[in-house]
Each structure stands twice: as structure tokens, then as C-alpha cells.
Amino acid sequence: MQLAARVNRISISPTAAVLAAAEKLRAQGVDLADFGPGEPDFPTPEHIQRAAIRAMQEGRTKYTPTGGIGPLRDAICKWHAAQFGSSYTVPECVVTVGGKHALFNAFCSLLEKGDEVLIPAPYWVTYPDIVLFTGATPVTVMTDPSDGFRLRADMVARAITPRTKMLIVNSPSNPSGAVIPDDEFEKIYEVCRAKNVWVLTDECYSHFVYGKGKPYSLASVPGSKPNIIVAGSLSKTFAMTGWRIGYALAPEPLISAMVKLQSQSTSNPTSIAQYAALEALTGPMDSVAAMLAEYARRGDRIVSGLRAIPGVTCVEPGGAFYAFPSVAAHLGNGVADTTALAKVLLEKQHLVCVPGDAFGTPGYIRLSYATSIDRIEEGLRRLEKFFAMAEAAR
Template sequence: MATSATVLPASVLSDRISALQESQTIAMAKKARELMAQGIDVINLSFGEPDFETPEYIREAAKKAMDEGYTKYMPVPGYLDLRQAIADKLRRENRLEYQAENIVVSTGAKQALANAVMSLVNPGDEVIVFAPYWVSYEEMVRLAEGVSRPLLGTLENDYKVTAAQLEAAITPRTKLIMYSSPCNPTGSVFSREELAAIAEVVARHPQVHVLADEIYEYINFVGEHASLAQFDDIKDRVITVNGFSKGYAMTGWRVGYLAATKQIAAACEKMQSQITSGTCSVAQRAALAALLGGRSSADTMVEAYRRRRDMVLEQVKEIAGFKTPTPSGAFYIFPDVSAYFGRTAPDGTVINTATDLAMYMLNDGHVAAVTGEAFGAPNCIRFSTAAADDKLREAFRRIKVSLDKLG
């Protein structure tokens, strides 16, 4: 006789996993898929995923790699030739001097970030997180039993944290700073001058390391990308993270990397060796081809992202309650939507938060976006502009229609 499954008490789970929050990006995408499964036409602007296919020359390199026998276990930190190509790229494009031994290749930039946090942060260590921040930063710190200290940039400064703000936030317990540039979710980009001022602050606090997330490096609309590790006084305390998902439209290939001192790189390799081992062999050969093939395919995609950004900003001008800075990079807009708080939906529901508004737009307009609460900015909502032009036009038409219904 079949018996019903036993439901175990919640206490069977570790405190660690019970405290961990689900990614709000993934959660909203899940809700969107549920509506799609019901036959509803949902436009999903919640995911930061290029709508372009991986360039053909990269796909061909992967096919060739399988035929050449790249189907076995690989070194934990990545193939030597790929790590050397990454070091060459960092020297050529970012003016950063690293050797292959300083590079660890991981299953996406997310794992590289997690490896670094777990390798550096002890229980009780404070981690300053520039906000708005990518949704997983705080959860990584929580897993490491650190204490997250969000530091919010102002709308007037394109959400960028200033050196003065940072100086005031550092305490004797500060171990790590985390930030992204170009930023997910705001699209803001730190200039070399702004990073130089931040580097001066970090130099005065020798116990502090910095985790610089540069995954959107190539999607930059304002000029040359600047890396914090270029400043010699703090280079050994900066861990630079990057990858292939955004610039080369390789999200599903799951290849990222970090560059750090030999000591930190070895620590991250040790961490990775006990969790996933090396990144997929075929994906690594594809990543090598991507680097050797140059930036032309990435530059073509960036022009499309720039056009889409401009098109969306023109549409957003018609939405009176959105306060939207012009993103300098990445493929998001991040408007302040607090003008809609306190308004009432046609069914009588009161919109009190950005989460309420995001759910209203999903259920009424069938457009999925992510609440700013997930990014440490509770007055905002993130919309991806990586979708096709016609999808974006229709999405913001629907959004305006839905918002106009609010009393």
C-alpha cells in the first residue's frame, strides 16, 4: 500500500539555508513562467539575459573541442591556456598585471564572487556593499556569516557611492567592500577619477579588501572601462571578477573568473575544489575562442543595447511617476517609482511598496520586473532592456496603461 510522504519539521534544515533568501530575480521569473504556462502573454523583463545567440565562432569552437576529446576532468582553476589568455586580456584591456597563477576560472562570475567571499570573510566581519547592489551579494555574505553593511548611493549621483560616504562607513571590523561597475541594477559606471578617490580611502585601511564585479565591462556607453585594481597602492587587496555571459551572450555556458593575489587565488581554488571542481571543459574551450576572437561581436551587441536604452528612455518620459537616471552601461533601467505608493488598483488593492507595484504590473499588464527591495533600493524597480525592440515597446506601452489605472 502506498503511503503519503512524510513532511519533516522545518528544524531539519540548517540555520544557514533557512536564513538564505531566494533570488528575487529568479523568483519573479518563476512567477512569470507560471502565468505563461496558463497561456498568458507575459513579457519578461526580470532577467538580465542577452537576447542574442552566442556568436557562431564560439559555438563552432565548442563543437571542435568535443571532437578533439575535451570531455575529461579538467584542472580545478581552469585550463592553463585559458587562464593565460585571461591574464593577457587583463593586461591588454585593463592595464592589470597578472599571471595565469593569479586566475581562477569558475562556473560563472557568481561562483567566483562566492568563492572570494567565503575565502575572505569570517563570522562577524563587516562587508560594505555599495547599494543598489546585485541581489546575491548580501546572501553570499550571510552564508559566510559576515555582517552586510549596505551603503546607498543617491539618485542625484546616479546611485554611485562617493569616497566620502565610504570613508565614513568603514569601521575596524570592515573586512571587505563589494561593488559592480557597470552596475547591476542601476547601469551606473564609476569613472577612473571616482575610483581613484575610492582607492585613496581603501589605501588608508589596510585590513580592507575589495571585490570588484566587472561582469558588464563591455556594455559601457560612456567610454573606457576603469578597473579599481589598476591603482598600485591597493592592487593586492582587490579581487577582480568578470566572465563571458554578458559581453559574449554566453549565459548558459557558465564561465566566469577572478584575478587576485596568488594567496587569494589559491584559497578560491581550494574552495572550488571541494564544491564543483573545474568548470565544464567544453565551455572553457568556447571561452578561450571568445577571447581570441576579439571584441567585435560584443561591440555589435553593445550598439543594440545603447539603441534599446535610448528607445526605452523615450517611452519612460511618458510615465510621469518614474524618476529614471540615464544608465551609462549594462542593460537595465532602475526608476524610482515611489510616486505610485499609496495609490489604489482597480480591485481595491493599495500599492504600498515597489514589490506591490511589480506584482500589480505582472498581474495587470503582464510585464515581469524585479522589485528594488531585492537590490537594497526599496523605492525602485529594475527593468531589463536586453529584450528585443518590439518586446520592449510593447512592455512599456502595457506598463503605462496599467499605471494609468491606479487611483
């Protein structure tokens, strides 16, 4: 079949492919050590669930304005201001069908053939594909594992060309957990502003920062509004992946373009989910702190467990809920790359992970620790056993 070039330019998300293979085994009753899913294992907090039920019972089941109900747009601006010190107004805000949709609509509204988009690696798998979909060109900016995969301003400065239209930043990062220090973030922004390059900051994991770190947004920098796009999501922060609510904050003309695109595609995000989101952003946030504390505990356990496996090294994640160990020392000998390794780990140990090849960093695997400590222990045992057997067979 002759499909359109734009759809042939992209591929199905490799994380989705891994999850589908794992799902098949699960359906057969296999006991999986599942480090695949990039989603909280916690239920959506009850007060948020109740708001959705109330919305349904009150008949809020009709179309809403395309860009989201006024009270939610207002709540997003106020929440963002309170959490990060930004100053957006309702016309500078759109509610989207998850954070990915905010990225998709922002990219489609701004990018075209000939534009270059800087994407720091390791990167979230979706960025290059959406950029390719628009016809623009993704340009990888490699970060340094010995610096914890943090993006630095000089790396950005070196990569900018006259064609560079946008830099994508994701801190804390999926998959590496890297957190860009606040002052470095501002230097990165300055480099981009001076060259008239947009900075799109994906704040999906903003509230999962460990240790002394605090949630940070580039939007807190005075005067930064004209050059930045904030893509936010309630998926991870409030354990709401299935509700599909995200948002963008950006200059009004861009938001209007995104709303226009939305009006001709998805229309409004689900009405009931919007009322749940309104409660999430205006209600208590203690569940977020509780989830963060639990992720920190799990992160410590998995990182120390991984570091104890011979031939495995692992950078300390500063945020999010992923460990991103290097397993390069174990490649070769019939397992050429991490895509092959992930396949063998699934077949032989029933362990689910995502290959680092998918994130632009061969030699690494991503292990999501949005799973219980018991499952983490079990997974570590399986990994250790697998690598010990593989070494013995060398």
C-alpha cells in the first residue's frame, strides 16, 4: 500500500514494541520482572477520581471549548505560577490530550522542512519521530555519561547552525534521570535566546527530583516567555497516565495555532478528565510527595543493586523514575547490541527493559523503577544471574 511519506518517516515507538512483547508473555501467565512501563504504579489519588465521578453525575459529559475549560486553563496558569514562579495567562495556555499531544501540536505548528531541532541524547524516543513527521531534521546532541548525561550550554552552542529552530530539553530526563542544574539551564536558555532558537522544555517529570533538588521551570526566568514553550503533563505527577491530560504554555500566537490544529483533529480533551485535572491542580498535593519519597527509596535500591553486578555501571538518577545502566561490557558474543539483549532478557529471564539504542545511546538499558521493591529485588536477581551465566559461557 502506498502510504503518505510523512507517516513512512516515523516508526512505532520502540517502548510500545517492548511492552507488546511483554504483554503476550503476561497473557500466557508468565511471571515477569517488568521494568518496562514509563508510568507510575500508583493509583490516581482518590480525591481526583471522585472529581471525575462528580463531573459525570453533574452531566459534564459534553463537548468543551477546544483548548480546554476556562477554569482548568486558569488553574494550570496559577498552579504553574505557584510551583515555579511563572506568569502565564489563560490565552497563553492550552489543555491537550496528554503531554505528547502538546509536543506534537507545538512541533506541527512551528517546524517545517529545512528546520533543525537539537535533541540531547539520551532522548525520549518520541522527540525525533515527531520532528521527522513535521519534515524538519532532528540533530542529536550527545551528552556525557561521566557528567551524569547533563546537557551543558557549550554543547548547545556548538550544535547551533543558522537552520536551528528549536532545542528540546527534558529535565529530569527520560531515560537517564539527569537533572540540569538551574544555573546551567539558564545558560542554555541564554545561548538559544541569543540565536533566536526556541527552547521547548518538557516538564513531564518536574516534580520527581531527588535530594535537595526542587522542581524548576525555565519559565521562572524573567523575560523568557517569547522564546520558550512549556510542555506539561499530569500523567506522571498525579499518576494519571490513562486520563490523557497535558498542557502547553507559550506565546499567544503559538497557542492559538495549537488550538486551531486541535480543533481540526482531536477537539477538546475528554471533559470528565479535565474536571479530574482541575481537582489535581487545585487540591492537596501530598500524594505527589508520597510518590516521590517512594521513588527515591526504590531508586537507591536499584542503583546500588545494579552497581553490584560485575560489568554494569550506573549513573545516579537525579529525578524521574528510571535507572539507565551501561551494560556495554556484556555485549558481543552473540548479543550484538542492547536491542538484542532486551530480547534475550525477555525470553530467558522474563525481564522487561527498554534498549538504550532506542534513546540514541547504544550500550545502555532503561529500567523503570515504578514498580515495587519486591519486584526490583527479583529483577536484580534475574539480571545478575543472566550476566553471570553469559560471562561463564564466554
